[in-house]
Structures are given as structure tokens and as C-alpha cells.
Amino acid sequence: xxxxxxxxxxxxxxxxxxxxxxxxxxxxxANAPMTGGTITAGHLTxxxxxxxxxxxxxxxxATTETNVDIATYRVSPGDKITYxxxxxxxxxxxxxxxxxVADTTTITGSLxxxxxxxxxxxxxxxxxxxxxxANDGTTVDVVVTFDFPKGTVLPDNTANNASxxxxxxxxxxxxxxxxx
Amino acid sequence: MRKHYRWWATAAALVIGLIFVSVQQTSxxxxxxxxxxxxTIQSGILDLTVGSAGSGQSSYDFTALGATGMFPNAYAQAPxxxxxxxxxxxxxxxxxxxxxxxxxxxxxxxxxVTSEAGCPAQGAASGTAIYDGPMVGAQVPxxxxxxxxxxxxxxxxxxxxxxxxxVASGVSTSVHFSFEAESV
Numbered sequence: 001x002x003x004x005x006x007x008x009x010x011x012x013x014x015x016x017x018x019x020x021x022x023x024x025x026x027x028x029x030a031n032a033p034m035t036g037g038t039i040t041a042g043h044l045t046x047x048x049x050x051x052x053x054x055x056x057x058x059x060x061x062a063t064t065e066t067n068v069d070i071a072t073y074r075v076s077p078g079d080k081i082t083y084x085x086x087x088x089x090x091x092x093x094x095x096x097x098x099x100x101v102a103d104t105t106t107i108t109g110s111l112x113x114x115x116x117x118x119x120x121x122x123x124x125x126x127x128x129x130x131x132x133x134a135n136d137g138t139t140v141d142v143v144v145t146f147d148f149p150k151g152t153v154l155p156d157n158t159a160n161n162a163s164x165x166x167x168x169x170x171x172x173x174x175x176x177x178x179x180x
Numbered sequence: 181m182r183k184h185y186r187w188w189a190t191a192a193a194l195v196i197g198l199i200f201v202s203v204q205q206t207s208x209x210x211x212x213x214x215x216x217x218x219x220t221i222q223s224g225i226l227d228l229t230v231g232s233a234g235s236g237q238s239s240y241d242f243t244a245l246g247a248t249g250m251f252p253n254a255y256a257q258a259p260x261x262x263x264x265x266x267x268x269x270x271x272x273x274x275x276x277x278x279x280x281x282x283x284x285x286x287x288x289x290x291x292x293v294t295s296e297a298g299c300p301a302q303g304a305a306s307g308t309a310i311y312d313g314p315m316v317g318a319q320v321p322x323x324x325x326x327x328x329x330x331x332x333x334x335x336x337x338x339x340x341x342x343x344x345x346x347v348a349s350g351v352s353t354s355v356h357f358s359f360e361a362e363s364v
Contacts, residue, residue, distance in 0.1 A: 046212035054217060060364060074224030074331070076268040076363035085216040098210075106215075111223050146221060150363070164225050170218025177212040 042093030042133075046100075046177040049086040049139045057082040077150040077160065081115075085142045087175055091131055098131045098179050102142055106174040111166035116147040130180065142175050224268035224331070228361035233296050233334070236263030242357070245339055250284075255342040259299035262337065262359070264329040271326035272335075272361040277318040283351035285344030286315035290337055292327075299338030307338065315341060315355060328364065 056068040059080045075081055091098055102119035121128045122141045131140075146168070151160035229236025244258035264270050277288065289312045291305040298306035311320040321327065329335045341355065 044210040044212045046214040048214050048216055054219065056219065070219040070221060074222055074267040076224050076226065078363055081221055083218070085218070087214055087216065090212075096210075103213075107218075109220070111221060114223075115221070142216065148223075161226075163223055166223045168221040170216070170220065173216050173218040175214050175216055177214075179210040 042096055043090060044093075044096070044098055044177055044179060045090030046175065047088050047090075049088050052086040052139070054083055054085040057084075075148055077148055077163070079148045081146040081148065083144040083146070083170065085144075085173070085175070086139050087142055087177075088137070088139045089131055089135055089177055091133055091136045091177075093133060096133060096179065098177050099129060100131070100140060100142060101176045101178055102144055103174040103176060104144070106172050107144075107168055107170055108172070109166065109168040111163060111168040114148065114163040114166070115168060116149065118145045118147070119143065120145075131177070144170075144173075224363075225266040226268060226270055226361060226363050227264070227266035228270060228272055228329075228359055229263045229265045230260055230359065231263065233259075233261050233336070236261065236265055242339075245341060245355070250343045250347075252343055252345045252347055255340050257299060257301055257303075257305070257338065257340040259293065259296040260337050260339055261296065262327075262329060262335040264331055264333050267331050269328065269330050269364045270361045271328050271364055272359055273323070273326055274318065274320040274337075274357055275360040276358050277315055278356045278358075279316050279353045280356070281351065281353040282316075284347055284353040286353070286355065287313060287342045287344065288315040288318045288320075289340040289342070290318075290320045291340075293336050293338045296336060299336070305338035305340070326362070 055066075056070045056073070058065045058068050058073065058075065059082070060078050070081075087100065089098070089100070100121040104117045104119065107117065120143045122143055123135070123138065128135075128140060148163075227238075229238055230240045230242075231237050240260075242258070242260060245256050245260075247254075247256035250256070262272065274290070279286065289305075289309050291299070291307045291309045293299050293305055293307045311318060327335055
């Protein structure tokens with residue numbers, strides 16, 4: 001095909017298309033509003049309870065001291081130190097389930113490595129593993145237990161004695177509420 | 181052939197990309213975090229010292245118990261104050277006693293007293309003895325027993341060393357008391 005023929009074919013096709021667009025491509029449509037609704041997501045929130053300061057308890061054998069002033073208390077091997085902090089949970093969602101997780105990596109200081117840390121969440125003294133919408137707005141206890149076990153090597157042991165005059169700080173202690 | 185390969189590769193990349201986008205969208209999980217007001221756990225110091233009522237030392241020269249010109253059945257008696265110089269309660273015992281020479285057979289009596297005045301150089305100590313036996317190898321109280329001293333507190337022991345009846349003349353010995361302490 002020479003150039004003139006190609007041009008003619010192209011011109012013809014363009015003319016057909018233009019003609020079609022002008023008249024035969026019309027389509028009918030109609031619309032009507034439906035009765036709808038709004039999907040709303042719930043929420044998970046966590047806030048420290050400003051009305052309740054954390055409390056400390058120290059247990060050694062059969063002896064338990066409550067309301068310990070941790071700023072002045074000096075712990076030693078054989079002690080079990082319990083921290084109780086309070087957080088208010090906001091949990092809004094029909095099928096939403098969540099758990100409180102204490103981030104022990106935010107407990108810092110050289111003494112932290114000598115302590116065995118376990119955490120739990122309780123509500124009115126009862127263990128609480130999973131929170132639901134029913135717990136919305138309640139204040140739960142975050143209990144962190146630090147076990148400072150006695151060493152077994154006697155007599156004087158350098159490794160054991162290295163934990164003297166050390167500290168573990170909860171200044172940036174972080175607690176999370178996580179959906180499960 | 182190469183072109184086809186490219187097309188397949190592009191299509192596969194798109195599919196994988198869509199899968200990732202899809203995964204990112206559906207794995208949304210809610211969390212909330214809060215920093216709680218905390219505190220600092222501070223460990224204490226365990227420090228046992230011995231000496232007089234006023235001060236304690238980690239290595240104490242107990243000259244008050246030394247005596248010369250002793251004879252069979254003679255004794256030397258003096259108070260020894262055990263100090264808890266640390267910041268936590270401690271438990272302790274006299275772990276072992278050794279003599280530099282066995283030429284002087286000695287026996288030991290240990291009596292806890294409430295003050296140094298209760299332990300005169302001569303005469304009975306005001307209290308009940310918790311040990312009365314050979315000097316060498318004495319352990320007071322015997323394991324697993326301990327005596328407890330509060331942080332900053334003291335415990336006064338009245339020690340009496342008595343020369344045995346079969347001692348030769350012109351001999352001497354020194355006595356070494358070693359203590360062991362632990363946290364409660």
C-alpha cells in the first residue's frame with residue numbers, strides 16, 4: 001500500500017468513528033439512592049491511671065513487706081520484688097480481643113540482668129489473659145515480679161557479689177495493649 | 181523467546197506485588213502503648229566487720245583477747261562486736277577458728293551479750309553460752325545455723341579462751357577467727 005492509500009483508509013476510519021460517536025453510542029442509565037449505613041471502627045486505647053501510683057512489695061521467705069518505698073529500699077539476693085502499676089484500657093469493638101503486655105526490655109540498669117522478670121495482668125486480683133469490650137473503661141493491674149535468686153556458690157563468690165549496689169530502673173517502663 | 185520471558189517476569193512481579201499489598205492491608209492489628217510511672221530497684225551492700233563497739237574492721241587485730249603469763253585452766257575473756265556495716269540485713273557465723281601452734285591447747289566459749297559491759301575480763305559473761313568446746317575448728321553457731329544482724333546493727337559476742345590443763349610452759353599461739361556472712 002502506498003502512502004496515499006493508507007491516508008485514505010485512515011481518513012475513512014476516522015470519519016466513521018466520528019459519525020458513530022455523534023449518534024449511535026448513546027447508552028441509557030438511571031440511578032436511585034439506596035438506604036445505607038456507616039461502618040465505624042472501634043478502638044484500642046491505654047492510659048496510665050493518674051489516681052493510682054504504682055505500689056511495691058518485697059517478699060523474702062515467709063516475710064512480706066507491703067507499701068515499700070522503693071526509693072530507699074535496698075534489695076538483696078533472696079528477695080522477690082513485686083511492682084503493681086495501674087492502666088486504664090479502652091476497648092471498643094464487637095469482636096475485639098486484646099491482651100496487656102509488659103515490655104520488660106524497657107527496664108534498664110545493670111541489676112536488671114540479675115533479676116528474673118515475669119509479668120501478669122490482673123483485674124480485682126484475678127488473672128486476666130484476654131480483654132474484651134466488656135472490659136472497656138476498666139482499670140487493670142500490671143504486675144511485674146522480679147525474682148532476685150540467691151546464688152548457690154559459697155563461700156564468697158565474685159559473680160554473686162557483682163550485683164551489690166546496682167540498680168534497675170523502671171523510669172521508661174512501657175506497657176502495651178495488643179489485639180490478639 | 182526472550183520477550184516472552186520478560187512478559188512473564190513482569191506479570192509475576194505484578195502478582196507478587198499485589199499479594200504483598202493485599203497482605204499489608206489485611207494484617208492490620210491494633211496496639212496501644214503507655215509508659216507507666218515506675219521507680220528504681222536498688223540492690224544493697226553486704227558488709228560484715230568486727231571490732232569494738234565503736235567501729236568495725238574487715239581485718240581486726242583482737243588484742244583484747246591476748247594474754248601473757250597464762251597457766252593451765254587460766255582464761256582470757258573479751259567482747260567482740262560484730263557490725264553490719266552494709267545496707268541490707270545479714271546472717272553470719274564464726275565459720276572457722278585456727279591456731280598458729282597446737283602447743284597451747286585452747287577451748288572456746290562464746291556467749292552473746294547485750295553490751296560490752298556484760299563481758300568482763302574476769303568473771304562470768306551475762307548471758308547463755310552458745311558454744312563451749314575446742315578452739316580449733318569451732319563453728320558458732322554450727323551450720324546451718326546463723327546469727328542475724330539488721331542493717332547498721334551490731335551483735336556482741338563474749339569470747340573466752342581457756343588454756344588446757346596439759347599445756348607446757350613457755351609456749352605461745354595466735355588464734356585466727358574467720359567469719360562468714362550472707363544476705364538474708
